[in-house]
Amino acid sequence: MRRVVILGGGTAGTMVANKLRAAYPQEQLHLTVVDQDDHHHYQPGYLFLPFGQLAPRQIVRARHSFIPDGVDLVLCGIESVDAKAKTVQLRTGDQLSYDTLIIATGVQPRPEATEGGDGPEVGKSVHHFYDLAAAESLQEAMRTFRGGRLVIHITEMPIKCPVAPLEFTFLADAFFADKKIRKKVEIVYVTPLDGAFTKPIASRELGDALAKRNIALETDFAIERIDNETKEIVSFDDRHIPFDLLVTVPLNMGPDYIAASGLGDENNFVPCDQGTMQSLADPDIFVLGDGGTLKTSKAGSVAHFAVDIFMENFPDYLAGRQLTHNFDGHANCFIETGHGKGMLLDFNYETQPYTGAFPLPVVGPMTLLKETPANHWAKVAFRWVYWNLLITGRPLPFTADMYLMGKKVEDTASGTSTKDLLLGLFGRRKHGGSAVTAPKASARPTLPSSAAGKPAAKSSARPASRPAARPAAKSAAPAAPVPAYVAQKGVDSTADAASVLPDPILPKF
Amino acid sequence: MPTTRIAERPIDVNDEGFLTNYDQWDEDLGAVLAGYAGIQEMTEEHWAVIRFLRADYPARKETATLRRTATVGGFDMKRLFVLFPGKPAKKMSYIAGLPKPKGCV
Numbered sequence: 001m002r003r004v005v006i007l008g009g010g011t012a013g014t015m016v017a018n019k020l021r022a023a024y025p026q027e028q029l030h031l032t033v034v035d036q037d038d039h040h041h042y043q044p045g046y047l048f049l050p051f052g053q054l055a056p057r058q059i060v061r062a063r064h065s066f067i068p069d070g071v072d073l074v075l076c077g078i079e080s081v082d083a084k085a086k087t088v089q090l091r092t093g094d095q096l097s098y099d100t101l102i103i104a105t106g107v108q109p110r111p112e113a114t115e116g117g118d119g120p121e122v123g124k125s126v127h128h129f130y131d132l133a134a135a136e137s138l139q140e141a142m143r144t145f146r147g148g149r150l151v152i153h154i155t156e157m158p159i160k161c162p163v164a165p166l167e168f169t170f171l172a173d174a175f176f177a178d179k180k181i182r183k184k185v186e187i188v189y190v191t192p193l194d195g196a197f198t199k200p201i202a203s204r205e206l207g208d209a210l211a212k213r214n215i216a217l218e219t220d221f222a223i224e225r226i227d228n229e230t231k232e233i234v235s236f237d238d239r240h241i242p243f244d245l246l247v248t249v250p251l252n253m254g255p256d257y258i259a260a261s262g263l264g265d266e267n268n269f270v271p272c273d274q275g276t277m278q279s280l281a282d283p284d285i286f287v288l289g290d291g292g293t294l295k296t297s298k299a300g301s302v303a304h305f306a307v308d309i310f311m312e313n314f315p316d317y318l319a320g321r322q323l324t325h326n327f328d329g330h331a332n333c334f335i336e337t338g339h340g341k342g343m344l345l346d347f348n349y350e351t352q353p354y355t356g357a358f359p360l361p362v363v364g365p366m367t368l369l370k371e372t373p374a375n376h377w378a379k380v381a382f383r384w385v386y387w388n389l390l391i392t393g394r395p396l397p398f399t400a401d402m403y404l405m406g407k408k409v410e411d412t413a414s415g416t417s418t419k420d421l422l423l424g425l426f427g428r429r430k431h432g433g434s435a436v437t438a439p440k441a442s443a444r445p446t447l448p449s450s451a452a453g454k455p456a457a458k459s460s461a462r463p464a465s466r467p468a469a470r471p472a473a474k475s476a477a478p479a480a481p482v483p484a485y486v487a488q489k490g491v492d493s494t495a496d497a498a499s500v501l502p503d504p505i506l507p508k509f
Numbered sequence: 510m511p512t513t514r515i516a517e518r519p520i521d522v523n524d525e526g527f528l529t530n531y532d533q534w535d536e537d538l539g540a541v542l543a544g545y546a547g548i549q550e551m552t553e554e555h556w557a558v559i560r561f562l563r564a565d566y567p568a569r570k571e572t573a574t575l576r577r578t579a580t581v582g583g584f585d586m587k588r589l590f591v592l593f594p595g596k597p598a599k600k601m602s603y604i605a606g607l608p609k610p611k612g613c614v
Contacts, residue, residue, distance in 0.1 A: 156576060194596070220596055222575060224587070236590040266580045271569070293571075501514035505526030506545050507603055509596050 001030050002318070005088055005098035007078060009035035011043070011391055012289030012303040013104035014066045018393030019311050021068045032072040032096060034088065038063045041132060042386055044300065044379075047164055047336070049135040050142045051175050056132060058383070066391050078105070081261040083282045099284065100317075103258075103270055106290040107160060107298060109134075109250040114155055116226030117250060125231055126246045129168065130160070141245060142175065147184030148244030153233060154191050155223055157198070159252045160290055160298045163345065165189075166196065166206055167336040168247060173213045174338025190218040190233065190241060199352035201410055202345060205369045209337060252298070254291050269293045274349065275326030276313055277306055286310060296329035296349060304390060305330045305400040330402040332358070334379035342375030344368050348402040356408035365406060516541045527602070527609055531566065534606030546600045548593065555592055555604075558584055562605040572602045572610040 004020065006013045017033050045059035067073045077091035081101065088096040109130035111117035119126065129135040152169045159165075169189050176182040189196070189210060195203035196210055196217060210217050224236045232242040254268030263270050263281060271280045272292040279285035288307055290298035305327065312325040329349030334342050344366050345353040357365040366375060389396055510529055512519050516538055521530045528534060528542075539559060543551050551559075561582040565573045575598050579586045593600040602609050 156574075194599075222586075222590070222597075236587050237594065265569075266577050295571075501512055501519055504513045504515045504520070504545060505511065505522055505524070507526045507599065507609075509546055509600055509603075 001027060002099045003030045003032070003097060004100045004102065005096050006031065006033045006102040006104055007081075007088065008104035008106060008289065008291075009033045009040065009063050009067060009073065010104065010106055010289065011300050011386075012106070012307060013102070014040065014063075014391040015304065015307050015393055016102060016104065016288055016310065017071050018066075018068050018391070019307060020314070021070055022393060023311065023314075026070050030072075031070070032074060032098075033067055034074045034076060034078060034090070034096070035063060036075065036077045038075055040066060040391075042383060044161070044386070045383065046129050046132065046135040047161075047167055047171070049132075050129055050138040050168070051171055052139060052143070056136065059132065061387065066387075068392075078255070078257040079260065080257050081263060081285075083261065083263065083285060086284065101285045103263075103279075103285060103287045103291050104289045105255050105258075107252040107254050107267075107269070110253045111248075111250040113251040113253070114223055114226060114248075116228050117248070119226060119228035121226075121228040121231065121246075125244060126226060126228070126248065128248050128250055129164075130249060130252075138247065142172070145176075145185070145245055147181055149186045149188065149242060150245045150247070151188045151190060151233065151241055151243035153189075153221075153223070153241075153246060153248040154193075155249055155251045156192055158298055159249050161333070162297050162299075163197070163333055163335045165191075165247075165249050166210075169215060170209065170213070170335075170337040172247075173215060177339075187213075187215045188218060188241060188243075189215055190221045192220065192222055194219050199347065201355070202347075202353040202369060205343075205355065206335075209343075209371070252290075258291070265293065274329070275309075276323045277310055277327065278323065294327070294329060296347075297331040297333065299331055299333055300386070300390070301333060302329070302331045304396070308400040327400065328402055330400055334375055334382065336376060336379060337371045340376050341371040341373055342377075342379050343371055344375045344378070346402060346407070351402060351404065351407075351409075354407040354409055357406035359403075359406050368407065523608075525609070528606040529608075531606065534563075539604050539606065542604045542606065546593075546603050547595075548600070548604070551604075552592075554588075558582070558589065558592065558601060559605045562601055562607055566605075566607050572605075572607040574598065574610045 006017055013033055013035070017031055020029060020031055039060050040063040042059050045054045048054040049056070049059065064073050074090070074096070079089040079091055081088050086098050088098065088101070090096065109128060111122065111128060123137050127134060127138040127141055129138050150172060152165055152172070154165050169187060173182065173187060176185045196206040197203040207217060218241060221239065222236045224234050226233050226246065226248070230242070231244070232240045233246065234240050254264055254270065256268070258264035258268040258270060263279070265271060270287045270292050272278060272287040272294065273280060274294060277286050277288055277292060277294070279287060288310060289303040294302065294306070296302055309325050309327040313323040316323050331348065332344065332346040334344055336342050344358055346358050346368060347353040353369055355369040358368050359365050366378060385396065510521055510523055512521050518538070520528060520533050523529050536556070540551055543555070548555065558578065561578060561584070562573055565577070565581070573582065575586060575589060578584050578589065589597045598610050
């Protein structure tokens, strides 16, 4: 009998426990789930708590009621993992032996990792909403806020649910509008990224959504400290942003036992294979949920899709064969935009979020990257889906593989949005669309005419949505014109450099 | 992926201009890239950072973030902002011929 120990009984851990139990008899697999307490939190609910839209009792349920019969649930903190001896050391002093270990303990907010993040203003003017207690405390602060500058801030990526701070911003805008004090509230969105979101088209659409709401966007902000005395956040390049109410998203890190076990990187994320979620250090350790290093969102949808791939690979793993199913990084998320509307994002490692439609069986197509009431209701309904279908491993109408059907695939390099559905069906295109249609450069004039290419399209394709509040610190970028390289893709790199090759492409610094 | 001419050599880059081939880089090329990134003179202090990024990359297949450069590489975060002003993470990775560190999604 094979002993599988699952560390963490949250979204991923509960889901995989249910799926493994349903797929394998107890004589074949002995399953143990370890978690430090018996409270399963519906984490997406934290977002709504500050606005009084959900109550704590709707967010927390008993963990054990979602763990199926035939699975041992151990409620205890974890001290460390000894990967060589294949044992888990528990806080009680007990030890668990395993043949296969599944790490599903996710990541947690670390406010104290930022200087001033545990200062005297915490709970007064400095808040976050990445755990239940903090979200409850923020609810009171939002309720009593009478005006001033609200700063929403992300410490560092990656974070759980990367769109949550944007959603909070949209909801805050709507919240204060409903209270008829929006004019008295200045809202600033501060991000370490160079736009509202990481992926170009989503960044553009979301940046527009911020601008439309008169929300200032401050980018490339690497925080040095929260100054509790002057009530401002200060960046390493000495930008100061004062606040009356700060809603910061703290650094997200994996739990300390990961570090104590030597299994993690500097953020206690466990390095894992992008396709199989297998630990790079030990083939008998898998990482499901937020705790690994998948280059996609740390989100419940990713946990769900990754668990599906894990289950497909598990028979091969048991038999000692090569794992053949590969996760594509598929993520989808509903974004609350306030006033009963929402947006939907759908993307993976290679394909950024596009606009268009998302085919959803039974319910019908959902609109991608645009604000609609249907997307909002889908998000509201998801809480029911989460408790009743998702974590108990029942089938959902979403598949692990992402499809381009319905998506308006944009070529971000040329800034056009015409290549849609059909092109997508020919296969997955990386954004910026390489190979497929690009002719050899030798067939092109060295300097494309306006008919042949779209010179300078690169710059116009960038999100042009940076309103107001961008103080001083613009770097002195080299003022070289952007070369018209777009029409010269696919150049043969063995060709004579001096005669054929275009000038370098200069990133925007 | 386009190929461009940098320092009279064919260099493979992505649509944003970041190098895509680890082995096409050497320090001479790095100095040219530094110029494009607005850094006219690369001091030993600059190079120490770039060499850390280069050495850190192959095993992880991912460019070190600022935090990693500071915590694992032992560089002072504030100093990185002085050496590579504006967007240090982006400039450092560009000069080192590595992908832009994933802000992830």
